[in-house]
Amino acid sequence: MKQSSKGLLGILLLGAFPLMMFAQGNSVKTELPKGWHLLDKDQDGYYGISIDKAYEFTRAKKLKSKQVLVAVIDSGVDTLHEDLKNIIWTNPREIPGNGIDDDHNGYIDDVHGWNFIGGRDGHNVKDDAQEEARVYYHFKQQFDVQQLDSSKWSQDDKDNYRMWVKARKTIMGDGIESSVDLLMLHRVLSACVKSDSILQQAMGKAEYTGNDLDTFQTANPETKSAKSVFLYPFKANKIMDMTNKAFLNEFSEQVDQEEKKASAKKTPPRDYRKEIVKDNEEDINDRYYGNNDVMAEDPMHGTHVSGIIGAERGNGKGMDGIADNVRIMMIRAVPNGDEHDKDIALAIRYAVDNGARVINMSFGKNLSPEKKWVDSAVRYAESKGVLLIHAAGNDNADVDTADNFPNPNILHSDYTASNWITVGASSDPLAEPGFRSYTASFSNYGKQEVDVFAPGTRIYSTLPGGKNYGNLQGTSMAAPVVAGLAAFILEYYPGLSPQQVKYCIEHSAVPPPAKVKKPGAEDEMVNLSDISRSGGIINAYEAIKLAATLSTTDAHRNDKIQRSTLSNKKD
Known part of the structure; x- marks a missing residue:
């Protein structure tokens, strides 16, 4: 899985839209400049990597x-x-x-x-799919039996069983974890998509940031409502410099992942890769x-x-x-x-x-x-x-x-x-x-x-x-x-x-x-x-x-x- 911040992907939904939030995000209330990660603490005041000083060193050395x-x-x-x-x-x-x-x-x-x-x-x-879902269903027939005889297991069998047990716990849970309300997630996503469509037309542009939206003024009641709906998650989660497209892309991916998690409890995951790639995935030598x-x-x-x-x-x-x-x-x-x-x-x-x-x-x-x-x-x-x-x-x-x-x-x-x-x-x-x-x-x-x-x-x-x-x-x-x-x-x-x-x-x-x-x-x-x-x-x-x-x-x-x-x- 792409290692984006769970601050961008981790939707916490506690039953109502105003509580939908990203765990971490970007704040408009700071003066952190674009590209701060390149800067120098002594020269610029930010804890970046001092790249300009590094280039000055190479020039001084005539490298x-x-x-x-x-x-x-x-x-x-x-x-x-x-x-x-x-x-x-x-x-x-x-x-x-x-x-x-x-x-x-x-x-x-x-x-x-x-x-x-x-x-x-x-x-x-x-x-x-998640690897846990793939592993759980791949080995389910082999390991999900009442009389499991491990006396003649190879090292691979032992490794696979430990992995399967871990996958089973992730997929089936331990009975105490709270589940995500998928219906509410879909409602929130749908409200955001609808609001975004209205705002694009009203603002006259297909892409805008939370900051752009915050300064946008309108007297139209429908547009004002759309602004209120879409601006809230930007402000609440301090992601004002994120674009509407990036937000909806990350939110949609998270909803998709939550759906897959819920589905995996009952149904083997769809083999997307096999349908399209059509190699022999079990053979590392089938490489072209x-x-x-x-x-x-x-x-x-x-x-x-x-x-x-x-x-x-x-x-x-x-x-x-x-x-x-x-x-x-x-x-x-x-x-x-x-x-x-x-x-x-x-x-x-x-x-x-x-x-x-x-x-x-x-x-x-x-x-x-x-x-x-x-x-x-x-x-x-x-x-x-x-x-x-x-x-x-x-x-x-x-x-x-x-x-x-x-x-x-x-x-x-x-x-x-x-x-x-x-x-x-x-x-x-x-x-x-x-x-x-x-x-x-x-x-x-x-x-x-x-x-x-x-x-x-x-x-x-x-x-x-x-x-x-x-x-x-x-x-x-x-x-x-x-x-x-x-x-x-x-x-x-x-x-x-x-x-x-x-x-x-x-x-x-x-x-x-x-x-x-x-x-x-x-x-x-x-x-x-x-x-x-x-x-x-x-x-x-x-x-x-x-x-x-x-x-x-x-x-x-x-x-x-x-x-x-x-x-x-x-x-």
């Missing part, structure tokens, strides 16, 4: 940049966006549109990347499937992530990405729902085989039935010198104890991949007026499993539509901040290994000036080192200075430093 390819495994990307079209990767070995696999990699016309959740007929997967449509059904999430990493800098349009000499390879593998392990494993391998040096993965789920395939792909990336960046998740949970997949911990082994960074979401205290911390209220954390924190609240970036921009938040946004920094380091010090880049990012991370709020615990103050390995928020200036001290001719020694200090073994 020349070398282009870096970053793969984004996500929902899709708007390849025609004004701030992205010049930085979208184009496969130099492929002739566009000729229907021939010119580069002989098994993927026909993979001009800008590949879509592993598309069909050969051009249709694409948009929606999919999908299509080349990397925009597909819903590219909002992937477009936003891509812009954070590398939207064209200095062109006077919209916003600036972090890295100034990158190309973005889009690999579509993440639907509205939980991703499939096979698609993720093959997406990682595709990225590695086609030259990516950094892979951003802003998605995650609670179960991984084919983790061994993903682990194998992670080890493959490690062997080829590719750095993997993963979002920690948005359940304000301790992922030292709560499952979060994918992860770098190799199944049935003490080994932890050395080319992996797990990212939690930091914040400026102004970004969440109801929480006010250097941590984001929604972020997952973990003293062992979360490596660093990076800005993840109110992140302004590209949105689909050619010229659209807006704020989203989540560890989905924090991960590409780190991916952008990794690419920036590699631009100017291309000889560094993934382990050295990881070393630079983590050892230069800056501890916040005070204790932070433990995500999900308003009254519990902790050191950031209590909930992450590095105990710091990434800083591009400090990271590039550290990178300058590492000798590329001494890579082996520095790899050993990285492995010994941050440990490639699980503690």
Whole structure:
């Protein structure tokens, strides 16, 4: 599932429309500027990553940049966006549109990347089920029996049973959890859609923000009523700079997910992927499937992530990405729902085989039935010198104890991949007026499993539509901040290994000036080192200075430093 903030997706409905709210959001009552995540505390007053100071360092050193390819495994990307079209990767070995696999990699016309959740007929997967529902019904006949004999079980049988029990609890519940009122959700959504239609006509534009709506004046009773209905959730949830389209898109997705959860108690989930993709999902060697449509059904999430990493800098349009000499390879593998392990494993391998040096993965789920395939792909990336960046998740949970997949911990082994960074979401205290911390209220954390924190609240970036921009938040946004920094380091010090880049990012991370709020615990103050390995928020200036001290001719020694200090073994 795309790791957007549950602040944007988590609808809390307590029986009446005025109580519908997002758990976290963006406030119009602050002066937090667009692009605050790039700024410097000393120079600008905001807890960003000091990217301008980092570029000043490279200019002072008279360093020349070398282009870096970053793969984004996500929902899709708007390849025609004004701030992205010049930085979208184009496969130099492929002739566009000729229907021939010119580069002989098994993927026909993979001009800008590949879509592993598309069909050969051009249709694409948009929606999919929870992994828990898929697992529960897949193993129900095998394990849901009265006389269960486990005496001759293999290790796979034991793993599958434990996974099935967890899925069953999630799907069937424990009898005490409160259920979402789907009828009320649909009424709220319908009221918002109707009001939006009226407002678009009255305001004379198809897209507007909560701020635009707040200043809009009308004497028409129907329009005034529509304004009141639609403005309330923006104000109540402090998302005034979100657009109407983004709000309705996220709200609709949440309603869809709640419907799927309710349906899964009685009915096996629809196999969306099988209907469209038509590969043998149980065979990892059946790998040449999908299509080349990397925009597909819903590219909002992937477009936003891509812009954070590398939207064209200095062109006077919209916003600036972090890295100034990158190309973005889009690999579509993440639907509205939980991703499939096979698609993720093959997406990682595709990225590695086609030259990516950094892979951003802003998605995650609670179960991984084919983790061994993903682990194998992670080890493959490690062997080829590719750095993997993963979002920690948005359940304000301790992922030292709560499952979060994918992860770098190799199944049935003490080994932890050395080319992996797990990212939690930091914040400026102004970004969440109801929480006010250097941590984001929604972020997952973990003293062992979360490596660093990076800005993840109110992140302004590209949105689909050619010229659209807006704020989203989540560890989905924090991960590409780190991916952008990794690419920036590699631009100017291309000889560094993934382990050295990881070393630079983590050892230069800056501890916040005070204790932070433990995500999900308003009254519990902790050191950031209590909930992450590095105990710091990434800083591009400090990271590039550290990178300058590492000798590329001494890579082996520095790899050993990285492995010994941050440990490639699980503690």
